[in-house]
Amino acid sequence: MGPALSPTATPEFQVTPRACPPAPPVDPTADPDEELARLAAAMGHPARIRILRFLLERRECFAGAIVDHLPLAQSTVSQHLKVLREAGLIRGEVDGLHICYCADEERIRRVGELLDAMVLLAAGNAR
C-alpha cells in the first residue's frame, strides 16, 4: 500500500505535469485471467461505473464534481477513485487547487479486448 497520492511527494499518477494523458504503466500482471479479473473487480460497483461514465462524458473534471454527482460522502468517493486509479481505469493530475481526473479510455477498451480474446479464441472451434 505505497505512499500514494500527494501533490508534491510521490504521486502514483502524476508522471508528467502535462494534461491528463501521461501514458499508463501497462500493469505487468502477465496473466490475462488475473488482469481481466482485476479490471472487472474495479468496475464491479455501480458507483464506480457511474464515475467512469461521468468522466467519459465530460472529457475531464476535478474530483469535487464527481462528489457532487454521487450520493456518497467525499471520503467514500475518494476511495472509489483510488480503486479505479489503481486499476489504471482513470488518471488524475494536480491542476492548481484541485485534481483533474479523466478516464483512461484505452484501459477501458482493454477490458473489451480481453473479453473478446477470451470469447473469440474459445468460440473458434464451434461458431
Add this chain to the structure above:
Amino acid sequence: MGPALSPTATPEFQVTPRACPPAPPVDPTADPDEELARLAAAMGHPARIRILRFLLERRECFAGAIVDHLPLAQSTVSQHLKVLREAGLIRGEVDGLHICYCADEERIRRVGELLDAMVLLAAGNAR
C-alpha cells in the same frame, strides 16, 4: 436469496430439460450502470474468469471437470459457479447424474456491448 438449485424442486436454471441453451431471462435491472456493475463484479475474481474461459473452450462440461481444473475445494467452486449462474454468465442443466454447465456467450458479449456503449457514447463528443 431464494430456495435455489435442486434438480427436482425449483431450480434456478433448469427452465427446460433441453440442452444448455434455454434462453436467458434477460435480467430486468433496467439501469445499465447497475447491470454492468453486476456483471463486472461476477467476473471480478480470477477463479471465475478461469471457469468462464474453461467453459468457453470446451463448449460444455459437467461441474466435476471444473473442480478438477481449479486448485479449489469442491464447495468453493460450487459457490463460484453460483455467482456466475446468478449473473447469467453461465447456465447449468441436469444431465443424468451430473450437471452440465456452459458459458452464456451472449451474456458475456453483453458486457462488451455495455462497455462499448459507455465508451463510444461518451467519446462521441471528442474523438
Add this chain to the structure above:
DNA sequence: TTCCCATATCGTTCATTTGCGATCAACGAC
C-alpha cells in the same frame, strides 16, 4: 501568517466475499 478549500487518508463499523470441511439431496447401480 492565518484561514479556507479541495482531496487523500485514517479509524471504525457493518456487510459481503472467500475458502473450507461437513453435510444433505438426488440419482444410478446393485
Add this chain to the structure above:
DNA sequence: GTCGTTGATCGCAAATGAACGATATGGGAA
C-alpha cells in the same frame, strides 16, 4: 433396500469491501 457418486448448501473463520466522520496535508487567498 444400501451404496457410491455428484453437486448444492450449511456453518464457520478469515479476509476484504463499503461507507462514514474525523483528521491530515497542501495550496491559494487574505
